[in-house]
Amino acid sequence: MTTLIPGSTRSTRRWWALTVLALAQFLVVLDASIVNIALPSLGGRLHLDTTALAWVITAYVLPFGGLLLLGGRLADRYGHRRLFLVGVAGFVAASALAGLSETGGMLLAARAVQGASAALLAPASLALVTQLFTTASDRAKALGVWGAVAGIGSAAGVLLGGILTALFGWQAVFFVNIPVGLVVLATIPTLVTRDPRGARQRMDVAGAATITTGLTAVVAALSSAGQLGWSNPVTLTLAVAAAALLTAFVLVERRAEHPLVPFRFFLNREAATGNIVMLLAGGATTALFFALSVYLQEVLHYDALTAGISQLPLAGALVVVAGVVPPIVATVGLRPTLITALVALAGGLVWLAAAGPHAGFVGGLLGPSIVIGAALGAGFITATQLAVDGTSASESGLASGMVNTSQQIGGALGLAVLGTLAATRTAAELAADTAHVTALSNGFSWLFIGAAALSLLGAVATTVIRKR
Structure with missing residues (x-):
């Protein structure tokens, strides 16, 4: 059946197109977290210390977040499908370069190109989704899938990173993007058959x-x-x-x-609230997965494979909850669901902070992992829907760019702030002659509590900022 959306994108298979677009988004989000488990192995091979390892994450999320707004505007002007394909091609090439890196500088440069390419494809792909699904019910389902992919990508990155690193080495976390990206490049032109361009205007x-x-x-x-x-x-x-x-x-x-950002855009309180939550949740989540990966390997002495497998409960809870969120939202409302998810995320993070340097998996990690996974599944879906609801078709690229920008910039800033907090605490513990493992564990506990505070701030913002 051919679906024609007046003045927008035409697709003969909307749901197949959604699947492929979501797959590309999965890669983008996955790449912000998949390298976490590989960091100790990567650091040893390329001679990078802990601070430099944090920049392996930051070098990706900063250009991603900083250029997303421009990417959204370029997609609105030159065509969403065209910019999407350009972004995917650049992402695949940069992934190959990262996997072939022999020095830290080469790797950081490749990560920056990955981030810049993701800044082109991410807003273009979400704009395509919002244009392909115009009815309220279909768009809610499509955005539910989209939000779930964002959350699953963050969680699955830790699991897949562990498996790939243990079986094939750290380079595999980059090489895995290549075949998937090639599939996306080959299929999207046949699924999205029209790509109208917006009015030409000077780029900011x-x-x-x-x-x-x-x-x-x-x-x-x-x-x-x-x-x-x-x-x-x-x-x-x-x-x-x-x-x-x-x-x-x-x-x-x-x-x-x-x-690049018309300030009138933030007069839409729904969009403003969704982006604030994405900023805060992005900071909490990026710092969480970075610290959790190092905590499992450096404090609890898990190997890469065990550290990855230990995240299965988190990923499983996220997937299960993501599947039931749309009917919950339809019953109780978007904001109550989002507030509940953010409060639950804060609770899970505080619980994780209490695990300590000698935690067992069942007694110390299983419970908080399930709570965090469930909260992330509900939180990413509802925050994404809140951020894009109510925006016009002409600003779909901007809205898509904004929500991704908020998540990635929040991730970069959250990792910097909470990482500094953890490092300060660890240094103070070491100065007091605390054992190295205990000092590391206490530093990560402060990081997890700081991430919980960001989640609670998101819940407060969702409660206070109401639609006019």
């Missing part, structure tokens, strides 16, 4: 440049503060540069004829 390159470099300076300043202290000249210089660049971004956006 200055806005994209200032926000991306500004956020990079923020993360670098936080990283420097954790190592050198806030009074160090390097830290102060980076902090001043970050403030200047972010201020320049605001000034550029206020004066641009076609701004």
